[in-house]
Amino acid sequence: MDLNNLRETGNYDDRRGEGGMGGFGGPSWGGGFGGFPAFGLRGGGLGFIAFVILMLLFGANGSGGLLDSVFNGGGQQQIAQSDTHSDDAQLEFARKIVGSAEDVWTPILQARGITFSPATITFYTDATQTGCGLGQAAAGPFYCPNDSRIYLDLSFFNQLADQFGAPGQFAQAYVIAHEYGHHIQNLIGTMNQQESALQGSGARGATGASVRLELQADCYAGVWTYHANQRFHILQQGDVEGGLRAASAVGDDTLQKEGQGYAVPDSFTHGTSAQRMRWFQRGLARGEISDCDTFGASAL
Ligand SMILES: [Zn+2]
Numbered sequence: 001m002d003l004n005n006l007r008e009t010g011n012y013d014d015r016r017g018e019g020g021m022g023g024f025g026g027p028s029w030g031g032g033f034g035g036f037p038a039f040g041l042r043g044g045g046l047g048f049i050a051f052v053i054l055m056l057l058f059g060a061n062g063s064g065g066l067l068d069s070v071f072n073g074g075g076q077q078q079i080a081q082s083d084t085h086s087d088d089a090q091l092e093f094a095r096k097i098v099g100s101a102e103d104v105w106t107p108i109l110q111a112r113g114i115t116f117s118p119a120t121i122t123f124y125t126d127a128t129q130t131g132c133g134l135g136q137a138a139a140g141p142f143y144c145p146n147d148s149r150i151y152l153d154l155s156f157f158n159q160l161a162d163q164f165g166a167p168g169q170f171a172q173a174y175v176i177a178h179e180y181g182h183h184i185q186n187l188i189g190t191m192n193q194q195e196s197a198l199q200g201s202g203a204r205g206a207t208g209a210s211v212r213l214e215l216q217a218d219c220y221a222g223v224w225t226y227h228a229n230q231r232f233h234i235l236q237q238g239d240v241e242g243g244l245r246a247a248s249a250v251g252d253d254t255l256q257k258e259g260q261g262y263a264v265p266d267s268f269t270h271g272t273s274a275q276r277m278r279w280f281q282r283g284l285a286r287g288e289i290s291d292c293d294t295f296g297a298s299a300l
Contacts, residue, residue: 001169001239005232008095009102013149015124016087090154090172091123097173098150100234101180104227108289109187119143119183121150121176141175143182145191150179164249170239171246174221174280181220184289185213194295206265206272211252212294214270215279218247219292222283230287240284247280248273275300 098121106116122128127136131147141152160175161167185191190213191198197209204210225243229235248254251273253263263272270276279300282291294300 001173001234002232002236003093003096003169003234006096006228006234007099007103008092009099009118009121011098011102011118011120012091012095013120013122014091015122015128016091016154017125018128087154090157093169093172094121094123094152094154094176097176098180100228100232101177101224103231104224105180105184108223108227109184112188114187116187117148119148119150119180121152124151124153125155126153141179143179143186145182145186148183148186150176150183152176152179160246160249164246166242166246166249168239168242170235170242173234174225174243174246177221177224178217180224181217182213184220185216190216190295204267204269206268207300208268209295210269211271211275211300212297215275215300216292216294218271218276219279219283219294220289222280222285223287223289223292225280225284226287243280244277247276251276271300 098119102116102118109116122130124135125137127134128151129135130144130149130151132144135142135144135151137153137155141150141156143150156175157172160171182191194209194213197203198213200209202208221243225235225240250270252268252270253265253272256263256267271279279292279294283289285291
């Protein structure tokens with residue numbers, strides 16, 4: 001990737017090294033999602049809703065322990081302690097991706113009469129309080145609609161390269177762009193519109209609301225890629241392939257096969273590897289969010 005034309009966002013919160021239970025800033029309910037309650041994670045039921053909304057990158061079952069659990073909290077803005085962290089380069093990289101997401105999405109939403117407000121990318125280590133509960137790094141990166149924050153433990157990028165076989169900056173950019181896609185869904189109102197579907201019995205499964213929400217976030221990641229490249233010339237040879245490798249690596253079928261040896265489509269929450277690549281490419285082809293109507297699509 002060529003990052004030279006990207007600006008680092010100021011909408012970030014560096015909680016690295018604070019420890020898991022730090023950062024209480026009082027409850028921050030009632031954001032864009034009507035105040036989602038605290039969710040436990042495993043075991044279906046209400047916990048599943050937490051999967052749908054919070055577990056943004058990974059499927060739940062058999063995915064090698066990539067589960068999250070969450071409850072309520074807030075957090076204060078912190079000044080980055082740049083000298084004390086070895087992964088500052090990764091933090092700056094992530095801030096650039098988010099900065100470009102702000103630049104790309106502002107006019108796209110404006111054209112639809114929607115006022116853009118930025119998400120805050122929150123860097124943490126191991127665990128942190130979120131507006132959706134306790135966020136844990138083992139869950140992978142996630143977005144909380146209640147506080148409009150993306151939560152990222154930067155060590156995930158090492159996991160992405162080593163465990164998931166998706167190295168390279170653009171694979172990492174895809175992850176962040178996918179999470180930002182959830183923020184866009186929140187701003188557009190898709191999450192609220194789909195709230196009942198996401199909470200109903202039809203949420204899960206290969207054509208359920210969860211998969212549709214996730215594939216749309218993949219498509220939005222493609223839309224971001226298209227426009228970021230048009231405006232900031234970010235793409236270099238091999239980048240798109242690196243993003244596709246990441247999209248493929250986190251498909252439900254792939255994760256389940258690796259975790260338990262077989263895939264169970266009824267339990268899918270994020271879509272197959274082929275679907276995730278396809279919707280990313282669909283967004284990338286023209287940069288049109290109207291191409292990302294996974295909820296209206298008869299075939300995913
Ligand atoms: Zn997601």
